[in-house]
Amino acid sequence: MIPVTGFNGQTVAVLGLGRSGLSAARALREGGAQALCWDDNPAARAAAEAEGFETRDLSAQGGFDGVARLVVSPGIPHLYPAPNPVIAAAWEAGVPVDNDIGLFFRSFGSGAWEMFDQPPKVVAVTGSNGKSTTSALIHHILQSAGRGSQLAGNIGRGVLDIEPPEEGGVVVLELSSYQTDLARALTPDVAVFTNLSPDHLDRHGGLGGYFAAKRRLFAEGGPDRCVIGVDEAEGRYLANQLAEGAVDDRLIRVSAARKLSGPGWDVFARKGFLTEWRKGRQVASIDLRQVRGLPGAHNHQNACAAYAAARALGVAPRVIEAAFHSFEGLPHRSQIVADAGGVVYVNDSKATNVDAALKALQAFPRIRWICGGLMKEGGLEALAPGFDHVAKAYVIGREAAGFALGLAGVEAEVCTDMDTAVARAMADAEPGETVLLAPAAASFDQYDNFEQRGDDFAARVKARLAG
Structure with a gap:
């Protein structure tokens, strides 16, 4: 568990008691806060009470008395198509609203890191399609390379349920637009944008709001390295905004639709072959056609994004290639x-x-x-x-x-x-x-x-x- 820091002795309200909500309540308690819980579902409230948490109807008069912060589960609308009444009440009471992702990033570092030669890193993956496969593939590559890795977020475990990482460890997070939109802290070391297509438009007030939620991970997160899929206009726009010039190798552009060229750092797939170019020359090439767990152009895009993230973490191309062949894919995704x-x-x-x-x-x-x-x-x-x-x-x-x-x-x-x-x-x-x-x-x-x-x-x- 990652204990939540910064709220010792304070009361923090948690709205929504599913996997991420209960995990947040436990991590708050571990960090010295009092978690005050609410869910419209009586069974969910009973489960929280069975763990010793106090429950309170936060929409009632005085529901936010003494509350320092509200933590919201990702399935609860906070703006569109209409704010949840509890969130609207928090606004009126002047209580800051956050989610478990924000709590994770503000609490991830610890004093033990001062003794590490290689501090742990966070890789965060977002996008419309392929982010689960990309996240799982990055995790698999790191494990194959002998790097300590944990997979969490929108896939695997809740972000606050993971173990504090050891020296040189990596946490790979899959983040949905619901999670990036509300988090008050976003500080990944490597951030990945797979692609963009219309989805969840009612929750974001249209395609522009949906893209803006994804963009927060990069614009506000300030990652050291960015991996950006550039097969849509939004990705090209984002890549242009993040790079200081054509040779800025803090940015790795990714495509499964065309050959990329230029003096920067590019990874692309064409006719079943993944190719890495850097500073105007080819660095590596991998034949993806016989990789059984990654069929089709969409999975080749996932492979390119995962390859680029692994390269940003210093993993060698041949180690990545071997990991591709041992990757069995995810349930329900090809x-x-x-x-x-x-x-x-x-x-x-x-x-x-x-x-x-x-x-x-x-x-x-x-x-x-x-x-x-x-x-x-x-x-x-x-x-x-x-x-x-x-x-x-x-x-x-x-x-x-x-x-x-x-x-x-x-x-x-x-x-x-x-x-x-x-x-x-x-x-x-x-x-x-x-x-x-x-x-x-x-x-x-x-x-x-x-x-x-x-x-x-x-x-x-x-x-x-x-x-």
């Missing part, structure tokens, strides 16, 4: 769940938006595509560049019929439920094809989360193969 009869079964349930699903479609040559769910804003037209890879679509979800109508030019069968979709796709699949779950939609119409949806797909595939 995860191979079975390979039978010449047909590969891939679970990409995390592809909850159109951009992520398109990247999944473009990663495989001929696909039996299971898709559908709770549709997001913007329609499905942007998926069209991947349709020539689709032999047939098998549509699930309560809106399956409407979803199928949006797949112009694709043969689509309305299956509604996962069991029917898996059965039909497996019956039709031929050797050399891929049965791919890449929903391009949220899961909440039929499942609690995308993980449950992906687990259902994997279980039904394995059951039919076993039977």
Whole structure:
């Protein structure tokens, strides 16, 4: 645990008692503060009380009396589409609002570091798509290189649940826009921006607010090194703002769409090969085509970002290459769940938006595509560049019929439920094809989360193969 510093003897309120909220309450108590907890869910309040925490309805009159700070869990809106009433009450009471990420960065360093020859470092990864895979891949590379590494944030453990790092240790954080938007302290050593596509727009008042939340990690965080994906205009804008000139090697530009050139530090993937250029010359090259755990151009972008972050930490190219080949991927993100009869079964349930699903479609040559769910804003037209890879679509979800109508030019069968979709796709699949779950939609119409949806797909595939 990372004890929260700076609030010894003070009362700090915690709103939202899920994983990050309870973790923050424990870390506050460990640091000498009194954690005052609230959640609208009575079961969550009971769980906090069972650990000895006091609960108080913070929206009630006088709810913030004696409170020094409010710590908010990431799922709670603080501005758009409307401020949560408790957050609005904190504003009125003049109580500063923060989150567990802000507490982590203000408390991460310790007096023991004075004895370290190599102080610990933090690598923070943000972006729309690929940040989980990129974060996990950086962590895997560091472990393969013999570097002490912990993975936390939006993936793995809560940031305050990790162990205090030892000398030379690295903490790899995946940070969502919800987390970067509200944190009052952001001080990573290396910060990574993967890409940007429309998502969570209601929480940020539009695309500009969404990008601004991501940008805070760099503009306010002041990292020593920045790894920036430049395949979108926002990434190119961010890279331009951060660099003091063309040869500023505090910035590493990353692309999976084109060759990068110039006197700076670049990492790019073209035709399946990752290449590192620095000061106008090639430093290293890696063939990604046979890296089973990183299929497709979107994963090649993840590989480039992770490679660049590892290089910024001093890891050698050949060590990184070996780690690529031992990386098995993450559950629900281009995860191979079975390979039978010449047909590969891939679970990409995390592809909850159109951009992520398109990247999944473009990663495989001929696909039996299971898709559908709770549709997001913007329609499905942007998926069209991947349709020539689709032999047939098998549509699930309560809106399956409407979803199928949006797949112009694709043969689509309305299956509604996962069991029917898996059965039909497996019956039709031929050797050399891929049965791919890449929903391009949220899961909440039929499942609690995308993980449950992906687990259902994997279980039904394995059951039919076993039977």
